Amino acid sequence: MAICGNKVYEWSNFNNPQERMSNITQVGVGKANRYALSDDGRLLFWSDDPQSIKELMGNVLSFSAGHSGLLIIRNDFSLWKLETKNLLGFGEAVSDLSSHIANNVLSAKVGDSADYFITREGSLFVKGRAHRGQYGDGRLTSTENFVQTASGVADVAAHTGHALILKQDGAVLGTGGNIYGPLGNHGYGDKAVEWGLILNGASAIATGSSHSLAVKPDRSLWIWGRNEGLDPRLVMSKVDAVAAGNSSTLVLGSGALWQWDTGGKPKMIMKCLN
16 A cells, blocks of 8 residues: 555555545555554554445554554554454454553554554664564563663664664664565674664665665665665665565655565556645
């Protein structure tokens, strides 16, 4: 799913995107459901039929969707975890499905093996599996509660078994499983158990299961990982936003939506009209 122009489009593989809705500020895909955040703060979801959209929660600022559930930041900057396995039979009050995690939260990401959130002061907290070094503080066993493992953090991106952080000074660091290179040279071939530098001078990050990306302030896009090499290399310019999946990359830039698999070249799949 992507927001192209002022409309939401949905597709699978490299099929033609289909228009679904408008007046949306964020979209996401979980294990069985699709999610969209309306411009008036309502978090919506549906499975296969977009005509069967239901509202999960109001007063939502942002969210992160993954196989293991949803992390939701509300307008008061409180963070909530919502279990999604019961959503298809949704009839319970949201309060029965969600749990409050923290306050004063700026950003949060579901990593499917571990969850991450950043406070408005830039402190990073982690909870979940630690066997691949997902916490970034050297530990290899999980904790009962969220623990702080970094400071001065502006954003976090996570996938199964690893994570990247974007520091407030533009440095990109990574930790966790690195068999295929999503952390570059840091712990390549096995894992990194502590946050380690990958590159400097970034303004945005994304990561898939085995590759990662960074956007620099000049809107240049850099890629590394499986089928791409361990050293970040320039792959596109004039980039506005980027996302990554298992092996694919999705980019908004130059007035268009682009998609490709690792090792391939960017392919324009549609123009974005305002």
